[in-house]
Amino acid sequence: MLNALMILLFVPIFDLIIYPLVSLCRINIRPLRKMATGMIFAALAFGAATLVEVNVVKTVVEPAPAGKCLLQVYNLAGRDISVKVPDNDVFPDPIKDLQDLPNYETLLLEASSKVLGIAVTLSGKESVCEQTFEEQKAYSLIIYNTNSGIKCK
Incomplete structure (x- = not known):
């Protein structure tokens, strides 16, 4: 056309x-x-x-296999954060402020869909972000700081 x-x-x-x-x-x-x-x-x-x-x-991301999904975290919180995902050890090191991680990490879901409480620690204060993940999809988790605490999208 x-x-x-x-x-x-x-x-x-x-x-x-x-x-x-x-x-x-x-x-x-x-x-x-x-x-x-x-x-x-x-x-x-x-x-x-x-x-x-x-x-x-x-820039194309390979899809995750069955029973798994892909997760990438963007830190917009203003300081370094630690991220812990239940039953997964995908982010062992703290994520620096404004750091764009180079790869998606694979999360084991063991189901077609699962709600995970992602623990985010900023300056010793821990917040839990509940997110629903579906298998074979890629997600970007944006973590930012507000007056009421850490939020996730």
Whole structure:
């Protein structure tokens, strides 16, 4: 759809604006040169599309196997936090403020859906965030600090 629209848009622009301006510079543009220029632009467009596709594929997360889900934690609490997930030892080290963990961690659910009370410790105060997790899905848990304490989304 967009490709056809761009053809309908660029053909008149080149015929009525670009090629006459180039002719003013006393450069003779014949139809064969026009076709070659179009092919060069098409090749550049395919090269750009390839680069975009390669970078998009790098960010795709593999789905979790049955009975498990994926979890990533973002710490927006202002200080380092410790995160403990019941029956899982996925975050043994404290998570630094504004740290973006590089990978999703795999949580064992042992069911198709499970409510987990995630214990978050900030400056010695522990809060429990209840979250429902479903198997074979990826979750991002955002932890932030409010006046009433730590909250999770």
